[in-house]
Amino acid sequence: MAKITFEEPSGKLHTVDMAGGQSVMEGAVKAMVEGIDADCGGACSCATCMVYVAAEWEAKLPAKQSDEKQMLEFCPHVQANSRLTCQIPVTDALDGLTVKIPPSQH
């Protein structure tokens, strides 16, 4: 279990309790977090589940694989701290993670 907080572009916070065995994207979609579109359902093919990760968390997340790096390279609104939530499995270690949702996924 991990408590993960999403900050919507408006500044509204949305904290979700997520069980393991799924990705952060899946947990967010189930909880109706707005702005995580996840069009491809987790195939790392659309880059519409992108978030910005708080600085103190960047190093604590599993490293990006080549698929994710390639998709992020030209993702709209990308920043150095962008991640695709479909590529981050929920683990206890993520408890307290805070991420920010971009203004749009397109």
Next chain:
Amino acid sequence: MLESIVIVGAGQAAAQLIASLVQDGFTGSVTLVGDEPHLPYQRPPLSKKFLAGELSFDRLYVRPAAFYEKAGTRLMLGTTVAQIDRQDHAVVLADGTRLPYSTLVLATGSRARTVPLPGADRPGVYFLRTIADVEALKAAFAPGRSLVVVGGGYIGLELAAVAAKHELRVTVLEQAPRVMGRGVGPVVSRFYERLHREEGVDIRTGVSVRAIEPGHVVCSDGSHPADLVLIGAGALPNVELAREAGLTVGEGITVDAQCRTSDPAIYAIGDCTVQHHALFERGLHLESVHNALEQGRIAAAAITGKPIPAEQVPWFWSDQYDVKLQMVGLSAGHDEAVVRGNPDQGRSFAVFYLRQGMLLAVDAVNRAPEFMVSKQLIAEHARLDPARLRDERVAVKDLKG
């Protein structure tokens, strides 16, 4: 009167429509009628991770049951609709029950195309469209068994890839001169033929199947052993309800830019539709997740009176082995196909389709950057220099020049 929406068809378009209605502040009632006994689920993993056993059943669901409960959606799953009574604004179920609507949304999707082959109704012959189809197929999936795939499209080839990984002996029979002919250009088809051969799949193109007999498939080039047969002959849009109700139907149910059919009280979304696309200046019948989601969002906005989201460039994907194919735009009408990278070696290249220099579409094979950049370039009608596209020394970010 409180607005009541009835949605016929419980696939991804329907799930997106409900989610968008909630987000757009819809307060009326929603009834979702689906003929399968499942909540809306994702079909793409059926021929990939779900078949391979890498994704559990519950992770196929687009949204959990609690979502529909919270949204106040009345679920009528495992329920077949018999007809639409437009006069009376009601949907009539197979058991005669009438569901009155103020707005009806047809999200009836498509079904696997059958083939008029002798023996196609034998045990051991499978289709791949639903969870039930895959459960049946999975039970027959065992290393060492021989599988013949009739049809070298996405579904057939994705299944062939999973089967080869599971050490089945796989033959793919394609009637056309090349595989995936409907979706990609010849360069990409040739690449996929090589890819599958490298992975041990016997790919035969330009062959026609004559009959399915116990233990083998009879074909124009001989007989192929087959413990099991998968028919991957494409999909047919489910337009019958609409047609019988007198709605305008072409290649799919004809809808306008707001996903409205020829009856203003009835919308249609997803695989079952045909819609004029401003970017491509013609009616498009698309069978894709992206289209289902986009039309779900558009219909929700139209129903709630919100601004219609801007039209996006259609895109598609297919995962086979370690190769990610991402396609964006539509190449029909191109006069030049420019290849970036080497399709004859390795597993990474992209093909750009241009019409008088304007980018229409891209097939990207393990080339996510090219795919992502092209989405934008196609949307803005970019004109590109073929020499730059071809030249790998030009960085992807500089392709536009």
